[in-house]
Amino acid sequence: MNRNSAPALEAPPPVKRRDAVGTPAVPTGAGQSKYVPWLYILPVLILVVGIVYVGIGYTGWVSTLDWNGIDPVAEPAGLANYTQITTDPAFWQTITHFAVFALLTITAQMALGLFMAVLLSGSVVFARTLYKIVLFLPVILAPAVIATAFRSLLSPQGSLNAFLTGIGLPASDIAWLADPHLALFTLAAMNIWQWTGLSFLLYQAAIAQLDQDLFEAAALDGASWWQTFSLVLLPQLRGTHAILALTGCIGALKTFDIVYLTTGGGPGRSTEFLTTYIYEQVIEQFHAGYSAALSIVLVILALLLSTVQIRAYRFGEE
Amino acid sequence: MFNRPSLAARIICQFIATIVALPFAFVLVAIVAKSFDGAGVVANYEAVLTQTPFGRSMLNSAVISLGVIVLVYTCTMLAGFAFGKMNFTGKKLVFNAILAGLVLPTIALVVPLFLMVQRMGLFNNYLAVIVPLATTIMPFTLLLTRNYLAGIPDEVLEAAKLDGCTSFGTLVRIVLPLSRPITAVIVVWAFLQAWNDFFLPLLFFQDPDMQTVTTIPLYFTSTYGSDEPKIFAALVLICLPVAIAYLCLQQFFEKGLSAGAVK
Numbered sequence: 242m243n244r245n246s247a248p249a250l251e252a253p254p255p256v257k258r259r260d261a262v263g264t265p266a267v268p269t270g271a272g273q274s275k276y277v278p279w280l281y282i283l284p285v286l287i288l289v290v291g292i293v294y295v296g297i298g299y300t301g302w303v304s305t306l307d308w309n310g311i312d313p314v315a316e317p318a319g320l321a322n323y324t325q326i327t328t329d330p331a332f333w334q335t336i337t338h339f340a341v342f343a344l345l346t347i348t349a350q351m352a353l354g355l356f357m358a359v360l361l362s363g364s365v366v367f368a369r370t371l372y373k374i375v376l377f378l379p380v381i382l383a384p385a386v387i388a389t390a391f392r393s394l395l396s397p398q399g400s401l402n403a404f405l406t407g408i409g410l411p412a413s414d415i416a417w418l419a420d421p422h423l424a425l426f427t428l429a430a431m432n433i434w435q436w437t438g439l440s441f442l443l444y445q446a447a448i449a450q451l452d453q454d455l456f457e458a459a460a461l462d463g464a465s466w467w468q469t470f471s472l473v474l475l476p477q478l479r480g481t482h483a484i485l486a487l488t489g490c491i492g493a494l495k496t497f498d499i500v501y502l503t504t505g506g507g508p509g510r511s512t513e514f515l516t517t518y519i520y521e522q523v524i525e526q527f528h529a530g531y532s533a534a535l536s537i538v539l540v541i542l543a544l545l546l547s548t549v550q551i552r553a554y555r556f557g558e559e
Numbered sequence: 560m561f562n563r564p565s566l567a568a569r570i571i572c573q574f575i576a577t578i579v580a581l582p583f584a585f586v587l588v589a590i591v592a593k594s595f596d597g598a599g600v601v602a603n604y605e606a607v608l609t610q611t612p613f614g615r616s617m618l619n620s621a622v623i624s625l626g627v628i629v630l631v632y633t634c635t636m637l638a639g640f641a642f643g644k645m646n647f648t649g650k651k652l653v654f655n656a657i658l659a660g661l662v663l664p665t666i667a668l669v670v671p672l673f674l675m676v677q678r679m680g681l682f683n684n685y686l687a688v689i690v691p692l693a694t695t696i697m698p699f700t701l702l703l704t705r706n707y708l709a710g711i712p713d714e715v716l717e718a719a720k721l722d723g724c725t726s727f728g729t730l731v732r733i734v735l736p737l738s739r740p741i742t743a744v745i746v747v748w749a750f751l752q753a754w755n756d757f758f759l760p761l762l763f764f765q766d767p768d769m770q771t772v773t774t775i776p777l778y779f780t781s782t783y784g785s786d787e788p789k790i791f792a793a794l795v796l797i798c799l800p801v802a803i804a805y806l807c808l809q810q811f812f813e814k815g816l817s818a819g820a821v822k
Binding site for chain 1 (some may be wrong): 564568569570573575576579580582583584586587589590593633634635637638639641642645647648650653656657659660661662663664665666667668670671672674675687690691693694695697698701726751754755756757758772773774778787790791794797798801802805806809813816817
């Protein structure tokens with residue numbers, strides 16, 4: 242840590258001397274010469290390049306090998322691992338699962354979060370802080386905790402079935418996480434439970450910053466509640482929609498802990514995600530080369546999806 | 560959005576809000592309630608604290624969290640200042656290159672990380688978890704911090720410069736004191752991610768003495784079998800520090816998150 246920040250700490254003295262000569266072309270707040278900004282960025286850059294970029298480069302190289310991850314000798318395999326992916330039914334299953342999971346979780350989180358943010362804006366509802374805490378607490382809990390808790394609560398003898406039976410529904414022994422037709426949707430519900438609080442919080446912050454005159458003007462013009470909502474409020478929240486859709490999409494692609502700890506991708510492959518499949522291939526099956534190729538596909542997919550979304554929303558522009 | 564709602568409208572809104580919030584509350588309450596079952600509250604929590612290396616795992620998680628917070632905060636503030644308040648060629652390119660780390664799933668780095676840790680002989684060493692974890696958190700905190708610091712008026716920094724402040728002096732004396740909300744976000748977020756991480760400790764810590772709190776449930780399921788109340792008591796204890804941190808810094812956290820994320 243100290244080693245990384247040391248160059249930046251020692252940077253300032255020469256800066257001052259150079260500034261005395263003058264750098265009028267750069268009208269920024271902080272005094273600087275050409276290399277100074279780089280000293281500030283250096284620690285982050287070293288870590289990101291040293292771990293992320295070196296890691297990806299290495300994974301890219303391994304993906305062209307026929308290797309079990311242990312032997313000192315690995316056979317070059319060219320693009321064989323990649324051609325194998327295109328015909329691997331398990332891979333295409335993980336893509337379908339991702340699409341279903343992302344669509345369900347993003348839509349539900351955004352809709353629920355926005356709904357609650359609107360409902361709790363102003364002072365209509367009593368004890369708003371309590372609702373806020375209840376919605377946001379799941380966001381801060383560890384996936385390992387949530388997975389353990391849900392595995393027990395959602396078991397056939399668990400609290401959810403007991404509750405459903407208690408209110409008179411015929412749900413005595415549903416295996417929420419062990420039924421191949423249900424498990425993916427149960428995982429989506431768990432994800433919605435955990436992350437709706439974040440959507441809610443960001444929407445709430447965005448709504449609080451909006452100009453209240455807009456709504457008064459709409460009311461004066463005789464706009465209905467629905468018109469005010471869909472024509473005035475929704476477009477104003479464009480930036481928040483964009484951030485949530487983007488983070489939701491990346492989050493769905495990254496989902497690992499909660500699946501690994503509840504269903505482990507099963508039953509069968511009914512909840513297999515690309516991440517759990519990569520883990521299974523390298524740790525359990527010793528297919529390091531194939532797993533690396535899957536990782537590269539995952540990285541490309543993540544970059545592609547976020548680039549498309551950033552372009553679509555023109556998010557991140559100054 | 561609502562102008563002077565009637566009492567009936569208020570009751571309906573309260574009712575709807577409660578209906579939506581109930582499933583969220585149900586799970587939270589169920590977790591706590593379950594930890595009271597079986598042998599009773601005292602016996603359950605006592606068993607967690609005395610019959611498992613719980614204290615030790617708390618300590619491990621605390622060390623990792625502290626390391627991650629310090630590393631993330633230092634790097635984020637330095638880089639956030641440069642990206643938010645300085646002009647230089649290649650700024651946008653480098654920023655986007657760092658931001659790309661945001662979309663990267665840790666799982667894609669399993670094999671290279673494993674080999675790096677192996678080569679450097681860092682198994683069962685805190686650094687093996689702290690450094691990669693901090694790196695994966697940084698792109699997000701940097702994005703928020705850059706946005707937040709860009710909002711500080713240039714005039715303030717110009718004044719500091721005229722008074723003879725170096726750029727680093729400006730960062731320490733002017734920018735940091737103005738950055739409390741975003742500092743709260745960085746600290747809370749880094750703490751959450753570090754405390755809650757499950758995967759890296761599982762991969763790099765084989766020594767039982769190095770277990771972190773998130774791996775305790777695993778230990779429990781194998782040791783206690785179906786003694787669920789004790790497992791849930793452990794879950795509650797695991798969540799307590801982050802819940803307290805969030806509740807204490809709630810106002811700062813929300814202010815900073817909205818200032819950094821909603822522009």
